[in-house]
Amino acid sequence: MKKLLFPILLLATLFTSCQKIILGEDEVNTPKNNFDIFWEDFDRHYGLFTVRGWDWDSIRMEYEGQVTPETTDEELFTIFSEMIDYLDDRHTFVYWPGRKFFASGDAGRDQVREELSLDLIVRNYVDVRDSSSVEEYLYGDFRGRDIGYFHLSGIDLEDTGLTDQILRDIGHHQAIIIDLRNNTGGADQIGVEIAGRFIQEEKLLYTVQERNGPKHDDFAEKKEYFSRRIGTENFNKPVVVLTDQVTISAGEVMLLYLKSIATVTQIGDVTSGDFSDTGMRRFLPNGMQYRYSIMKFLLPDGTSLDGVGHVPDIYARNTVEDIAAGNDVVLERAFTFLLEEYGIR
Amino acid sequence: MKRCLFSAALLLFFGALGAQSFPVEPVYRHQLTLTIGAHHGYVRDQNFSPLNYRADGLRFGLGYGRTTKSGHLMSAELGLGLTKLRSSASKYHTTDRYLIDLSFGYLRNMGPAEGSRQVRLGGKYRSYVDVSIFEGAEAISFFALHGFELAGDAAWRTGGRHRLKLAGSLPVFGLLVRPPYTGWDKFISDNDTALLRILTRGKWTSLNDFTGLRASFGWEYRFNDRWTMEAGYGLSYYSTQRLDPVRIFNNQFTLTATRKY
Numbered sequence: 023m024k025k026l027l028f029p030i031l032l033l034a035t036l037f038t039s040c041q042k043i044i045l046g047e048d049e050v051n052t053p054k055n056n057f058d059i060f061w062e063d064f065d066r067h068y069g070l071f072t073v074r075g076w077d078w079d080s081i082r083m084e085y086e087g088q089v090t091p092e093t094t095d096e097e098l099f100t101i102f103s104e105m106i107d108y109l110d111d112r113h114t115f116v117y118w119p120g121r122k123f124f125a126s127g128d129a130g131r132d133q134v135r136e137e138l139s140l141d142l143i144v145r146n147y148v149d150v151r152d153s154s155s156v157e158e159y160l161y162g163d164f165r166g167r168d169i170g171y172f173h174l175s176g177i178d179l180e181d182t183g184l185t186d187q188i189l190r191d192i193g194h195h196q197a198i199i200i201d202l203r204n205n206t207g208g209a210d211q212i213g214v215e216i217a218g219r220f221i222q223e224e225k226l227l228y229t230v231q232e233r234n235g236p237k238h239d240d241f242a243e244k245k246e247y248f249s250r251r252i253g254t255e256n257f258n259k260p261v262v263v264l265t266d267q268v269t270i271s272a273g274e275v276m277l278l279y280l281k282s283i284a285t286v287t288q289i290g291d292v293t294s295g296d297f298s299d300t301g302m303r304r305f306l307p308n309g310m311q312y313r314y315s316i317m318k319f320l321l322p323d324g325t326s327l328d329g330v331g332h333v334p335d336i337y338a339r340n341t342v343e344d345i346a347a348g349n350d351v352v353l354e355r356a357f358t359f360l361l362e363e364y365g366i367r
Numbered sequence: 368m369k370r371c372l373f374s375a376a377l378l379l380f381f382g383a384l385g386a387q388s389f390p391v392e393p394v395y396r397h398q399l400t401l402t403i404g405a406h407h408g409y410v411r412d413q414n415f416s417p418l419n420y421r422a423d424g425l426r427f428g429l430g431y432g433r434t435t436k437s438g439h440l441m442s443a444e445l446g447l448g449l450t451k452l453r454s455s456a457s458k459y460h461t462t463d464r465y466l467i468d469l470s471f472g473y474l475r476n477m478g479p480a481e482g483s484r485q486v487r488l489g490g491k492y493r494s495y496v497d498v499s500i501f502e503g504a505e506a507i508s509f510f511a512l513h514g515f516e517l518a519g520d521a522a523w524r525t526g527g528r529h530r531l532k533l534a535g536s537l538p539v540f541g542l543l544v545r546p547p548y549t550g551w552d553k554f555i556s557d558n559d560t561a562l563l564r565i566l567t568r569g570k571w572t573s574l575n576d577f578t579g580l581r582a583s584f585g586w587e588y589r590f591n592d593r594w595t596m597e598a599g600y601g602l603s604y605y606s607t608q609r610l611d612p613v614r615i616f617n618n619q620f621t622l623t624a625t626r627k628y
């Protein structure tokens with residue numbers, strides 16, 4: 023018994039203390055290794071090199087020489103930020119927990135965010151029926167007009183059945199303005215279910231393919247997505263969707279559905295052009311983290327709106343001065359359109 | 368590494384077979400077990416992260432067994448692990464890791480029904496699910512193997528009230544479930560409230576695609592004919608190269624109370 027017990031206890035001790043034997047060497051925390059892991063991970067997993075035509079090898083050539091054993095984490099973070107900024111992809115980030123954060127392609131968006139004021143809309147235009155800062159919605163009726171208003175600053179409804187209630191409340195109007203300006207996205211499926219209350223017919227809208235191999239053009243089979251009616255209520259009268267350059271991700275996917283409807287018109291600015299789901303948070307030995315796009319959305323004709331965005335049917339954009347003067351020019355343009363096109367006031 | 372683990376399991380398992388004979392204890396048909404323990408493990412899952420992780424936490428288990436007159440054992444066991452993953456770069460964040468271990472087994476007694484030595488061999492169905500979740504769902508990874516194992520256990524009396532127990536199993540065929548190449552895809556996002564669907568999307572495969580091994584060693588003390596307590600050590604090892612390499616090594620030190628009836 024004693025003979026047996028000793029080797030067993032010895033083995034148990036060994037097994038509980040030998041991480042290196044079991045898992046192999048851990049990644050070393052040097053600037054070069056962090057750089058290599060970062061570049062190679064993007065190279066093997068990022069989903070939009072071919073769609074956007076980026077040359078990732080050129081980025082390695084440009085930045086690799088800047089990384090030396092003396093490179094500080096501060097400098098490395100700057101290098102990583104510049105590398106992903108090249109991708110111009112707002113689904114791509116670098117995090118330095120507790121220190122810094124950088125989002126690719128976000129330059130100029132702060133200005134756009136100031137070109138919308140919900141306070142102004144509520145003060146000057148809309149009688150609000152209900153709103154939620156958590157679920158990021160607001161809806162009501164335009165004063166003195168036969169038009170309903172539905173603003174989504176995110177695609178985060180906990181229960182999309184709320185859309186049926188919204189349509190019961192404002193669906194009697196001759197038109198609805200869906201405001202997706204400053205929409206920061208959320209869950210695609212929620213957007214699909216909201217849009218389903220406006221859909222009239224089923225048709226193929228887009229396909230999605232995830233990156234599934236080390237080559238830049240390795241992708242899984244296409245998964246097709248169709249428009250379809252959802253919910254107990256349906257609105258088939260004119261709809262205007264307002265957008266700006268912040269409108270992104272699930273907001274843009276929702277727009278894919280809405281723009282398939284003949285009675286929907288997009289007014290505002292071109293959207294962000296970032297459709298892919300963001301991949302999982304990734305980790306580096308120096309504690310920095312990052313995320314990136316992992317899939318491509320294609321329209322039925324094989325083209326992509328990634329990096330392009332939804333181009334509006336009618337271009338309109340506020341200035342900060344417009345907002346300060348109490349005018350929402352984009353909203354006013356929508357009123358004009360509804361009057362001229364449909365006689366709705 | 369695989370060779371080392373296999374040798375260890377063989378040593379644990381077959382080293383027991385040469386024990387001496389002792390008086391017989393009463394045979395009860397049914398038993399319920401309750402297990403608590405400490406978990407210490409290692410994970411390297413390159414779908415999740417290039418880093419090595421340590422895992423520490425708690426283990427819980429419930430079990431039921433029915434022994435036939437011939438000494439064959441039918442068992443059902445549920446184990447849960449609540450652990451945290453930490454790496455050398457985990458200054459600000461840790462990762463929650465959940466382990467689920469559900470098994471149903473049938474082990475056939477290979478010797479006399481009553482005696483001081485007991486060896487049983489048979490098979491088990493086991494669902495081993497290992498899920499890591501970082502900061503909500505900022506990063507997730509999982510390894511699941513729903514499979515069939517060759518299994519065996521052995522016990523022999525080492526005194527009037529105590530005995531030594533060994534067990535081991537080797538998964539040979541099963542449904543192997545791993546995240547997609549990029550860790551995330553539309554299937555997961557479209558089914559994010561249907562965890563079972565995600566954790567059963569995999570490939571039926573065999574030893575060419577995975578390696579698995581489980582072994583345990585325990586020392587059991589009998590308070591009376593119906594109650595026993597066991598202090599044990601168990602290990603399990605899983606690895607696969609599918610999509611991205613993963614190695615999981617779990618150690619657990621446990622206390623198990625058994626009620627026979």
